[in-house]
Structures are given as C-alpha cells and as structure tokens.
Amino acid sequence: MTREFDPVKLSVLANAFDGIVREMTNGLLRSARSSVINTARDFSCAVLTADNQLLAAAEGVPVHVFGAGPLGEDMIALHDDIREGDAFLHNDPYLGNSHAADHCILVPIFVGGKHLFTAVTKAHQADCGDSLPTTFFATARDVYEEGALIFPCVRVQRSYTDVDDVVRMCRSRIRVPDQWYGDYLASVGASRIAERRIQELAEKFGTDDVVDFVEAWFDYSERLAQNAIETLPEVDLHGESTHDPFPGTDPEGVHIQATVSVKPTQGRVSIDLRDNPDNLPNGLNLTRATATGAALAGILSGLPETLPSNAGTFRRIEVKLREGCAVGVPKHPHSCSSGTTNLADRVVNIVQSSFARIDDGYGSAEGAAGQTPAKAVISGTDERNGNAYVNQILVGGVGGPATPYVDGWPTYQRPVCGALLYHDSVEVDEQRYPILIHERALVADSGGAGKQRGGLASRVTFEPRVDQVTLTYGIEGKENPPKGVRGGFGGAAPEAWVEDVSGSEPRAIPVVGRYDLRRGEKVVSITPGGGGYGDPLERDPQAVLVDVNDGRVSAEAAWEVYGVRIDESGAIDSSGTENQRKNLSYSRGSVPN
Structure with missing residues (x-):
C-alpha cells in the first residue's frame, strides 16, 4: 500500500512524464530519415514501468501503444542480464509486437542501479525486408512468403554501443539500408532522451517519490475510468462488420464481431473478440497487441477524452482474445503483415459504433x-x-x-x-x-x-x-x-x-x-x-449552407438528402426547407438507430 501522495506533486510528475514522451516524439520526428516517419509521423513513443505497465504515451498512436506492455514483458522474459546501456530491437508479432514493419527500440532505464522504467519507441519502417517492397503484404500466405526480418527482442546495444551483428543483418536485407539505419539511430536517440530525463527527474524529486507516484497515478486514473463507466447504463452490445474479400478469404469477405458488456455497478467494461474466424491464410491476422489496442481505442472513443491513456485506466477494461483467432492471438506461421490496419480498423469501428446504440450522444x-x-x-x-x-x-x-x-x-x-x-x-x-x-x-x-x-x-x-x-x-x-x-x-x-x-x-x-x-x-x-x-433531416440548415458554399455538399444533396432549400440569392428558404423535410421524413419512414 503506497502512502498518500501529494495531489499537486501527482499533477507535476504526470505532466513531467508526458513532457518526456513529447520530447522523445519531437526528437524522433526531427531526426528520422524516412518520410513515413518524419512527414506522416507513423511512429509512437511511450514509457513503461519496470513491471511492464503503460505509464505515459502522450500522442502515441493507439494501435502502437495501447498494447505496449507485452513488449516489456518479452524483454524481461528473454534476457536475464539486462543492465544500463542496453537497448533491444523488437518486431516479433508472435510475441508482444504489432507487426514486423514496426521496429521497436526498448531501453531499460536504471535509477540508482535499479531498473525502474523502460523507454519504448515504435517506428513504422518503409521496408522491413519483405519479399515484396512493401510493409503491408496482405496477400502473404504465411510469414515465410511475407519474408520480413523478425527480431524477437534481440539486444542491439550493449554499453551504449551498437551490436554490429544485428545492424549488419538489417543493412544486408533491407532495400534502403541507409534510410533504415537513420531511422534506427533516431529511435535509439529518442529512447535515450527518456533515459536521461527520467534519471534527472529522479534526482530532482527523489527516487522514492517517483516510484510512489507511479502507483498513485495508476490508482487515480483507475478511479476516473471507474467513475466514467458508472455513468453508463448496464448493457450488452453486439457489433459486427465484414471486411471486403481479399485473396485468402471467403468470397463473401471476413465477417467479424464483438460483444461489449458494460457493467456500471462494477465499474467495468469488457470486449469479447473470441467468437471470430480462425487465423487466415493471408496477412490480415491481428496480433495480441493490435487486437488489444484496437478494442481499447474503440472503447475510449466512447468515454471522456480526459481519461489518461495508461495502465490504470486499462484496469477497468478487459479485452478477451483467443489463440489462433484472426482477431486474437496469432499462431505461427500465419502472417500478420497487415495486422495494424484492415481487421484492426474494423474492430475499432465495431466497438465505437456499438456505443451509439445506447442512446443519442453516445458512440x-x-x-x-x-x-x-x-x-x-x-x-x-x-x-x-x-x-x-x-x-x-x-x-x-x-x-x-x-x-x-x-x-x-x-x-x-x-x-x-x-x-x-x-x-x-x-x-x-x-x-x-x-x-x-x-x-x-x-x-x-x-x-x-x-x-x-x-x-x-x-x-x-x-x-x-x-x-x-x-x-x-x-x-x-x-x-x-x-x-x-x-x-x-x-x-x-x-x-x-x-x-x-x-x-x-x-x-x-x-x-x-x-x-x-x-x-x-x-x-x-x-x-x-x-x-x-x-438523421440528416435534423442537421442545422445553416451548417448545410456552409457545406454547400464550401463545396463539401452539392446543392442537389442539400435538397434531396438534407431537405434544405437554397434560393437564388444563396440564402436558406425556411418555408421550402420545412416542407421538403416533412416530405422526406414521410417518404423515408422511421429512421432506425
């Protein structure tokens, strides 16, 4: 049981960790080589606790960071000699990563000789060694046809120095080796920023305060999530969607579903993804990280945006997965090359649109x-x-x-x-x-x-x-x-x-x-x-007029879909709009939820 933590210091340290992640983000953005990182910003930074819980992610991409805890678990499980100055390269989708194209750099952060935190950078690579020049190989029948170089959390730095064996492997197989190496250095540098800043933070506030802050921050975040869930009605929501037919799928496409159970009296929400197809013979399969991240992203879109994105909030949300499931935990050698996109996008949509069935104002x-x-x-x-x-x-x-x-x-x-x-x-x-x-x-x-x-x-x-x-x-x-x-x-x-x-x-x-x-x-x-x-007939006519003037909606759609009449002067004809909306409402009948 941690001591009662000063609420002012709690806020200061929470913002300090958030600022550290943002500094990591700026460092990686400004120093990476590939435009998918330094222009499109397809990367994320985060800080984990030593026991592999997500502490801070700032503006991390949900599918990158919401399931980041297992990355740290892999580092601990696979290495019993972790020490200061180490860095690890991880992109294994069968362990804790998202897909092979997301290269993660994990840096264990030591304070006073003890491992207290882990810095994580995850950057989408333009080329990860696939047999085709792409990072999304949706038609790959298995991981061997996919061809990506996969590193199951291997040590890539010791004593702050590159392990040349690993670097040479990447440079020899990746089509744009200099671009990759620049991105790698940028990722390592961003993780080292977190290492320095957290050590400085511990020196300023004291190690005990920083350690106690973590559990106090998680407890506070959990209370916020519990309070938010307690305001919802008790309901079981079932959502479903169909992914278009791709090579390796049924001609009717891939039908997936989710059951969202809201238990306000318990302050908990669960998302059950287990009743879905088995792993597919293509690259659409999700991983543990991406299935978890997609489900959490869908839930959080229906809860107050002020909830911290950390392990404390996640304590109140359970994601149920099944091994060997296309939207669950993959079995080797099924490919997960497109595991951060297609079916994951469908999972987010299923969950967030399900919430809209509760009532107007939700989802x-x-x-x-x-x-x-x-x-x-x-x-x-x-x-x-x-x-x-x-x-x-x-x-x-x-x-x-x-x-x-x-x-x-x-x-x-x-x-x-x-x-x-x-x-x-x-x-x-x-x-x-x-x-x-x-x-x-x-x-x-x-x-x-x-x-x-x-x-x-x-x-x-x-x-x-x-x-x-x-x-x-x-x-x-x-x-x-x-x-x-x-x-x-x-x-x-x-x-x-x-x-x-x-x-x-x-x-x-x-x-x-x-x-x-x-x-x-x-x-x-x-x-x-x-x-x-x-209902489009409930849209503010002035908003429709603005859309027409801006070219977002045609005058024909304004009349035929929104029921808004715009006269020759460009103003709204109130009487004509009222009559048209009555006619459209009658012709459409009742509008289902």
Whole structure:
C-alpha cells in the first residue's frame, strides 16, 4: 500500500512524464530519415514501468501503444542480464509486437542501479525486408512468403554501443539500408532522451517519490475510468462488420464481431473478440497487441477524452482474445503483415459504433480505412540519382467518423490511428520521389450524411516521372464502406483506376496487390468517406449552407438528402426547407438507430 501522495506533486510528475514522451516524439520526428516517419509521423513513443505497465504515451498512436506492455514483458522474459546501456530491437508479432514493419527500440532505464522504467519507441519502417517492397503484404500466405526480418527482442546495444551483428543483418536485407539505419539511430536517440530525463527527474524529486507516484497515478486514473463507466447504463452490445474479400478469404469477405458488456455497478467494461474466424491464410491476422489496442481505442472513443491513456485506466477494461483467432492471438506461421490496419480498423469501428446504440450522444459512426493508391507503398529506382527507394506515401486522407457533436475529419487516415497520422506534403513527396501529383482534393457528398456529417473522401491523381513506379496497396471498403449510426448515412466507397496522362478511358486495376505505374500513365485514387451520425433531416440548415458554399455538399444533396432549400440569392428558404423535410421524413419512414 503506497502512502498518500501529494495531489499537486501527482499533477507535476504526470505532466513531467508526458513532457518526456513529447520530447522523445519531437526528437524522433526531427531526426528520422524516412518520410513515413518524419512527414506522416507513423511512429509512437511511450514509457513503461519496470513491471511492464503503460505509464505515459502522450500522442502515441493507439494501435502502437495501447498494447505496449507485452513488449516489456518479452524483454524481461528473454534476457536475464539486462543492465544500463542496453537497448533491444523488437518486431516479433508472435510475441508482444504489432507487426514486423514496426521496429521497436526498448531501453531499460536504471535509477540508482535499479531498473525502474523502460523507454519504448515504435517506428513504422518503409521496408522491413519483405519479399515484396512493401510493409503491408496482405496477400502473404504465411510469414515465410511475407519474408520480413523478425527480431524477437534481440539486444542491439550493449554499453551504449551498437551490436554490429544485428545492424549488419538489417543493412544486408533491407532495400534502403541507409534510410533504415537513420531511422534506427533516431529511435535509439529518442529512447535515450527518456533515459536521461527520467534519471534527472529522479534526482530532482527523489527516487522514492517517483516510484510512489507511479502507483498513485495508476490508482487515480483507475478511479476516473471507474467513475466514467458508472455513468453508463448496464448493457450488452453486439457489433459486427465484414471486411471486403481479399485473396485468402471467403468470397463473401471476413465477417467479424464483438460483444461489449458494460457493467456500471462494477465499474467495468469488457470486449469479447473470441467468437471470430480462425487465423487466415493471408496477412490480415491481428496480433495480441493490435487486437488489444484496437478494442481499447474503440472503447475510449466512447468515454471522456480526459481519461489518461495508461495502465490504470486499462484496469477497468478487459479485452478477451483467443489463440489462433484472426482477431486474437496469432499462431505461427500465419502472417500478420497487415495486422495494424484492415481487421484492426474494423474492430475499432465495431466497438465505437456499438456505443451509439445506447442512446443519442453516445458512440460514433464508422471511420474509413484501407490503403488506396494515394496511401500506397511506392518503390523503384529514381533515375535522377540512381538510388533505390521504398516508402509509404500518405497523400490522401480518408473520411473520419461523425460523432454526436462534430463532423468527421477528412484527415482521419484510419481508425486505429485516431487521427494522429499526418498528411504528406505534396512538395516534399515530389522532391524526394519520382512522382508528380496533379491533384489532391476533397470529394463533395462523399461523407455520410447525418445530423453530424461524416468526413469527406480525398481524390488524388499522380504520375511517375521515370519509366516505372511500383505501387503496393490494398483497397478496402469497396463492398462494405463505412456505416452511419442512429439514422446517419454511410460514407462513399473507395475507387481507383489508371488512365493515360493525355486522357483516356479509365482502366481497372486490382483491388489489392501491386501495379507498375508506367511513364505516360496516371493513377486516380479516391479514398472512402466516413459514416454520418443521426438523421440528416435534423442537421442545422445553416451548417448545410456552409457545406454547400464550401463545396463539401452539392446543392442537389442539400435538397434531396438534407431537405434544405437554397434560393437564388444563396440564402436558406425556411418555408421550402420545412416542407421538403416533412416530405422526406414521410417518404423515408422511421429512421432506425
């Protein structure tokens, strides 16, 4: 039992740890080499306790950090000689990691000769040694076909010095070795920032206060979570979704489900993912970390945003998984190459949209996902300098889910990321890679209509500036686009095609796989839109008018979907709007939740 902790000091130390993680984040962002890290910000930083509980994650991506505790467990279980100056490289999805492309650097932090904390950086690699030049190999039949280099929490530094054997392995198998090594150094450097700052913190406040703070902070966070759950009604919610057919799946797609049980008298919530298909013969399988992170992200989106994202809060939330399950704990050698995206996005959507069934004001709609060519991994040789390149571009965003209070964001990127990834800069991508981006624009009427509108889709068009640029991608949601809730409409489905630069009939490209985009061709990529929340006929007419003036909603949709009449002067016709809404309400009948 810890002593009563000074609440002022509790706040000071909580913010100090948060600041340390943010300093780690800034250090990694500014020093990494690959644009998927230093532009799109596809990485996360965190601090664990010595007993492997998540203490601080600041703006960590949910699918990266919510299931981070097992990373520390692996370090402890696999090494009995951990000491100051060590660092470990971990990307094993069959242990505690997310997928092979997420390289984690773990640094045990010693204070007064005792291991008290562990710094974690997790950075998505543009190339991790896959047999294809991509980090999302959704069609890989097993981990051997996937081909990634997998390091089960191996020591990569001893006494603050690289273990050259491991570094040489990476440099010999990764297509862009200098880019990888720069990202590796940036990750190690970020973790060492945490090491220095936490040691300074312990020197300033005393080791005893820092140790006692941890349990006091977890207890405080747990009380906040308990109080929030106690305000909910007792209910069992069942949600389901279907992932589009991919190679290795049933022709009808992958049907997944979740049961969310809210027990306010106990102050607890559980998410049961066990009743789902067995591991699939492709790269869609989730890992323990990604299934846990996706479920937690869905739950936390329905609870107050002031809840700390740490192990204290998570004590009140149970995620039930099954070994050998596609959305559970994978069995080797099933591939988890796309384990941070496709099915994980569906799990987030299932959980957060289930909450909307409680009542108006709860939950949110479904957010868009998928890897259209605007978010492809591009690769090839840059004829301008003769260098090979592999990198994921994030030129086009997807539509975010509408909530009870706000419209969805068009820069959402995907559910598992919680809108924390950034868009690429068009100018930077054109400078770094041999592509020319003709267009990046939002698509009118693509966000699901609702009292709150879903986020709009993006339309991106680009061409190669060399003989060939290889795109590796996976379009998802074409057959099962994001759904709205409480009468909200679904978001628009994604599209993609290729045509000649001079203009020609569109030519279809595969839904998932590779496409060699050749000189003289351009790819047109339209991402999905997000689902809407609530009846569109309840949307404020002034908000509809703003959308029309901004080009987010067409005048036709304003009239036919939202029932808003805009007169020739550009103002709202109140009488015409009232009559049209009555007519639409009658024709649609009652709107289901």
